[in-house]
Amino acid sequence: MGLKERFRPVLDLFFPPKCVYCGRLGDYLCRPCRDEAQPIGREVCIRCGNPMTVRSVCHLCRRDPPDPLRGIRGVFFYKGPISQSIRSLKYHGVQELATILGMFLVDYLREHPIPIDMLIPVPLHAQRLAARGFNQSELLAQTITRTLGIPTRNDILRRVRATQSQTHLNRVQRQQNVAGAFEPYPGVDLRGRSVLLIDDVATTGATLRACAQPLARAGAAEIWALTVARAHIHTVPGAGRASAPPADVFLLWDGERKRSAGMVI
Numbered sequence: 001m002g003l004k005e006r007f008r009p010v011l012d013l014f015f016p017p018k019c020v021y022c023g024r025l026g027d028y029l030c031r032p033c034r035d036e037a038q039p040i041g042r043e044v045c046i047r048c049g050n051p052m053t054v055r056s057v058c059h060l061c062r063r064d065p066p067d068p069l070r071g072i073r074g075v076f077f078y079k080g081p082i083s084q085s086i087r088s089l090k091y092h093g094v095q096e097l098a099t100i101l102g103m104f105l106v107d108y109l110r111e112h113p114i115p116i117d118m119l120i121p122v123p124l125h126a127q128r129l130a131a132r133g134f135n136q137s138e139l140l141a142q143t144i145t146r147t148l149g150i151p152t153r154n155d156i157l158r159r160v161r162a163t164q165s166q167t168h169l170n171r172v173q174r175q176q177n178v179a180g181a182f183e184p185y186p187g188v189d190l191r192g193r194s195v196l197l198i199d200d201v202a203t204t205g206a207t208l209r210a211c212a213q214p215l216a217r218a219g220a221a222e223i224w225a226l227t228v229a230r231a232h233i234h235t236v237p238g239a240g241r242a243s244a245p246p247a248d249v250f251l252l253w254d255g256e257r258k259r260s261a262g263m264v265i
């Protein structure tokens, strides 16, 4: 037990935890703010996990499925209390939030069991890890380990190349940005093993896919990914898309993009 944990009751007395979203005293994410988090639900693309109007395979995955990932799943939309909690964890070091957010992953796995042998947190580059002091994905995975007993393995995958922020990149640029950024540690043999990648947030899934490729080369039988949140790129797709998706299976993001572009859907 670390010093901070040991003196937690005393620290809480003098510096009571405060909700990172609304500022209410008592918890790092208060109950009303937790209730405000929007779950993605079951109507998703069964491959990439993007929210859909109907559970199906989305038009993006029909063209370019996220192989070798079997599937990506996210628990919440990257909005409001969830996006604030993830930012507070990553950029302000409120590590207690990893337990709260990690328990959302536990609840998800209890409801949607995935047969897996181990959790692999998406690794940070050594420089980023040194600067931040912790890997938020590893803290999330450890919460699952403590609750469900599935081991967290940080000795499988490493980030061998630092990458630029993906924020202003489009789907194709994101894939190029992270290509070859991850490698298994020497001697890793995953033959017959099923693994679950853990990360805080996924957008196009490019990072998760770049993680899955070396795991597949190391022999992994099945590779899944689970994130606390799912975000989308705030851009309007260019005109002249080759084939429009059937009207009943729109990605919810498509609807949002069209609304923001002033198009009627």
Ligand SMILES: [Zn+2]
Residues within 6 Å of the ligand: 019, 020, 021, 022, 023, 024, 029, 030, 031, 032, 033, 034
């Ligand atoms: Zn709150």
Ligand SMILES: [Zn+2]
Residues within 6 Å of the ligand: 045, 046, 047, 048, 049, 050, 057, 058, 059, 060, 061, 062
């Ligand atoms: Zn998809």
